[in-house]
Amino acid sequence: MSGRTTPAGGRGWTLAVVCVATFMLLLDLTVVNVALPDIRDAFDASFTSLQWVLDAYALGLAAVLLTAGSLADRLGRKRVFNVGFVVFVLASLACGLANDVVTLSLSRGVQGLGGAVLFAVGPALIGQEFQGDDRGKAFGIFGGVVGLSIAFGPLIGGALTDGLSWRWIFLVNVPVGLVALAVSGLRMRESRAGSAVAVDWWGMVIFTGALTLLVLALLRGEAEGWGSAPIVGMFAASAVLLVVFALVERSRGERAMFQLALFRNTTFNGVSVVTLVCAAATMSAIFLLVSYVQNVLAFSPWQTGLRFLPLTGTLFVAAAVAGSLTTRVPQRLLMGTSLALIALGLGLVALTGPDTAWTALLPSMFGIGLGMGLFNPPRASLSIAVVEPAKAGMASGINETFQQVGVAIGIAGFGAAFQSRVSELFATSAAGRRLGASAHEFGEAVAAGGGTEAIGRAPRAMAPALEAAARTAFVDGLTDVMFVCAAVALAGSLVGFLFIRTRDLHESARGEAGNTPGGHGVPLGEAGTEGLSAAESVRSGGER
Template structure:
């Protein structure tokens, strides 16, 4: 079977612990945003320092995903998973107790390393414990919990920040983490690949360096300037290191940390690429929708979270229902439906105008929520499902890497696009003519949520008229950006339609799947490597 198992274990406990970890990790991607104003006050931090509160976590999370999955296959998935949980929990404690912004950012980086381990190894543990239809149900729960974390993030963060302290955003992880670690040690079963090859240290260092440069370039591109020497240098260095990594892995063959033969499987390429594209647009759109509720409608973080409940509940239900379908329905059909719903839901954001209330978002929330609910269990199941069980950790790690790089790209790119469209809209108003060369600076303030402060700083007689112009520019920029997000998601859907197919799944991932249509079992491309071995 390619795996070894020890201990008493239990599938239910494994699912519970992996789901708990996923909830905590995804929560930390969204929950911190609402606490940034309080962090600015506590530490008297500038914009760059606050940006690194988000970037440090996202950077190390993306960089160490593949490494974590590869280590888990070689050293034992339970062992590596529990170590990751310890790192994440201790780093959360350090974040909550930080007395300096630099310490907080360093702790966030370490927290991202622990998160990378849990993200990469969790799906591999599930794929080892569950087979066939049971695997589909497990990934359904996994996906539903992940969707809840993303949707509940603003509300939980807002509640903790408003009624306790921003520190509890991090400190809450500690008791949950300690309990999860104890249960994981006692109840999760050990599994690992059968290979005895040594750790690929050269590949580990080179790939980590490449991802570090690539993700940092995307995260800092807007602030530094996309054509600036530092950013171009990062992208160039990442390209060189990725080429070196390819050479190293090809020479090592079976001993490599990344099995390059995975990229000969059309479904793996389709799922990974569409995940990158989808995450870039979907997560970018979610952050902008949160910004709209808080900055255009003036809602608090808690109020914003409450109004996201329609999407939250939709994601949860759709995720729970989708899990079993991953072993029953054509992967092509499921992926295409997922992408189509997300693209349509984002496009429905254009129904709003400067006079709309929050209920104008309901059609978008429900349709997009169904697509997002389908996405998480589908992506996790198919990313791991194309690989042999002994390489589940590695397959999960590289799949999660594509996803996290997509998030980094999307937040940076669509945030910059939104700011550009807001500024352009302001330039065409009387306010823009009055501001002149200061329009860019004013537009950046409006896009970042500081519109009321920027308006208040204007001469008294211009304030009322300026407030209307700012709101119209914000909504207009949001609509323009959402159209682009929708088109990008549609492009990802086309990729899934062309490349995802049932015949590439490993036998351990197959269940009572409905017969595929003639377009699903296309013969173009090589036979699935994982099945042929």
Template sequence: MSGRTTSVGGRGWTLAVVCVATFMLLLDLTVVNVALPDIRDAFDASFTSLQWVLDAYALGLAAVLLTAGSLADRLGRKRVFNIGFVVFLAASLACGLANDAAVLSVARGVQGLGGAVLFAVGPALIGQEYQGKDRGKAFGVFGGVVGLSIAFGPLIGGALTDGLSWRWIFLVNVPVGLLAMVVSALRMRESRVESAPAVDWWGLVLFTGALTLLVLALLRGEAEGWASAPIVGMFAASVVLLGAFGVVERRRGEQAMFQLSLFRNRTFNGVSVVTLLCAAATMSAIFLLVSYVQNVLAYSPWETGLRFLPLTATLFVAAAISGSLTTRVPQRLLMGTSLALIAIGLFLVALTGPDTSWTALLPSMFGIGLGMGLFNPPRASLSIAVVEPSKAGMASGINETFQQVGVAIGIAGFGVAFQGRVSDLFTQSAAGRQLGPDAHEFGEAVAAGGGAEAVGRAPSALAPALETAARTAFVDGLTDVMFVCAVVAAVGAVIGFGFIRTRDLHESARGETVEVESRAVVNGVEAQGLLEGESAGVPAVAQSVRAGGDG
């Protein structure tokens, strides 16, 4: 490693830059949703074109997360991070200046590529600067920013769209990002593996191709048809490329960009699966809840964002608390408890009904916000704790890849389930039966948030009954899908409790958490013995923990 020394102030600047970059790139996942009606009007865009505005960013973000983290370990984390920043800002400018939907979609894809670099390398930069309790606090701040960026998306998007123009949801990144880049160039230190092997180009190409095809098939499966030749072909090609990637990485051994031996680490597997399940459940839930408040309750983008402030505030407070708890409470308890709280919050969506106000969502918002806030700091910390510090970029990239694949699976899978459920419920209603063969198409419009427009095009005599049926179908479909999301989160909680262990962490990170685990598995005289053993060094405590329990 180069440049080992750093001041407390210097590492504070590093945390600030990483948090600003992460906030911007994740904000752009959700901020666009509230601006889609304005983008549609500006370009007279079709529904398919608008889908690509969303999908292109998610695709670019997911495709190169692992490769970006691996390259950062080899070429220098600060260098790769800043390259990603330049790409992200240039693409943001192109998005803001786009003159049609096709140009906007391409720019969004490039923006996602730059964002992937920032997302993959950011946790590794934090991990190289902070140790012990300070690392827990730093990842608490980082985790809070991750959650806030997602929750604040509708509010900021609504403010910029209503007050200025939809273009400013992209253009605002440029001045803020340039300022952060200046700080990065002046105050962040470089870090790399001096003896790193050559870049694994074959691995990079194969994995990027496999992940691109997988995510693209997930995102476009509903539009193209899950059994259609293009979608089946993309899934099949992805499997073939992943198989070839596994062969290449096994032959490269320690020089591989993805250490396949990590799959023998129970905690690595546990964190990866929990991350995927959490992303699938929460991101799809937030998208659907925003759609409910905006399209069914008929609040403006700004008003919708304001009504999500309870979730946002809860998330922020919980993340701050979780950061300080990562070195005091066994992390398996934090991970499991956070998913359990998310599951409870998703179950509580059932309190809403066709005639309830937005306040019926408050119990759900508090549960989801508390769970998401507790989840993000230990997830980010554990993602790099399973490997030696020199491979932190690779490990962070792997975990962020699982997160983005979870987002794609969740939005695609639960989106399809929601659309189908709402359409079926509406078709089966008395008002739907009066529409005859047009009921299914009407129900799909309701699920897509176009219920009011569909009612406006219907015969005036049927309008009141159709409006009631559409509202009921949307709310009932929402609660049904949220129940399934809750079950997914509950499964994640079980895995979090059962598959995360301190003894699976790299020794450089194990020493920071081993005392926490020891307090969880011993008491009385045993606890006193551990405290005495601590003076002899970490190995003595670690041995006691292994003798005493799962830690």
């Protein structure tokens, strides 16, 4: 690492800047949803065009997480972080000033690329500044911010869209980002790997291409058809590129952007799987629950955000508690318990019914919020604890990649299952059978939140029966899919309990990970992970 000392209070400023950046980039995952009707009216945009406004950001965010982390280790984490911040702010400005939906979608893609850099490098910046109990508390705050950004999306998006304009959901990033950049330049310190390693350009290009094709296929599979030639072709090309990437990385040894030998580390595999599973189950669930509150219970975006405050508050308190526990409790217990609580919360969605009030969701919100709050701090801490400090950016980038792929898989898979289930339930209802061949199309509109519009186009005499059938199909379909999400989360809980082990962590982090008395451990390199330089680790730690 750089030998410079941290400016007075520098680590607090580092945490603040990383949290602000993370809040902004994750907020933009959900905040746009509530503004889509206004964007559609402003540009007379089609449904497909609006879908690209969402997909372009998710695609950019997922594609370069690993490459951004690897670059940061080599070129300097502060430098790469600030470049990503500049890209994110400029792209946000372009989004806010866009004069057509194509420009908006392209700008969203660039915004996602900048956000990926912030997301990948942020945890490594926190890890370099905080040690011991302070590190646990710092990651507790970071984990709380991750959850808050997701939960507050509808609330903030609704306030900006209703009070000002949809353009301000993007433009607000500009002044906030400029202030954060100024603080970063003045207060954050630089750090990088202790030895100069050439940038693995071939590895970056191949992996970015593979991940781009994979995420794009997941995002567009439902619309294009999972068995269609473009989707199958993208999945196949992604698989081929991943194989080529593995061969290239194996041949590059220590110069590789991704140490393939990490897959020999049980805890690395466990954290990766749990991160993917948690993201797939929780993000898809939150999107569907928000859709339920808005489209079935007919609350505005602002009112919806207010009603999710129990989940938000529980999440933030739990994250603060988890931060203090990461150095006192074995992290496998935190990770396993957090997924079990999420599974419980998802299962409690069954308390809702076609005629229940929104308060029926409160037990589910408390369970999900508690589980997510307990999950995020140890997840972020463990993501960089499996490697020596010099490779923290790479490790963080890998973990965030698993998270974003999990989001894409969850929203695509569970979203498709939800749409199919609601359509089936509606088509087999008494009112659906009266519609005949158009029943499935009507059911798909209900699942997508367009039930009110579809009912408005139907004969007036049928409206009450259609409305009741649509509401019942939506709620029953939601409950069925939540049970599947709960089962997936429960499987992730078992992985957390069984495959996260303190002894697999790097020696620089093992003492901070809730190690039990008498526990043994060996450095990661001695546990079967080749290519990690002990001298480089000592040099990195000695310069702190």
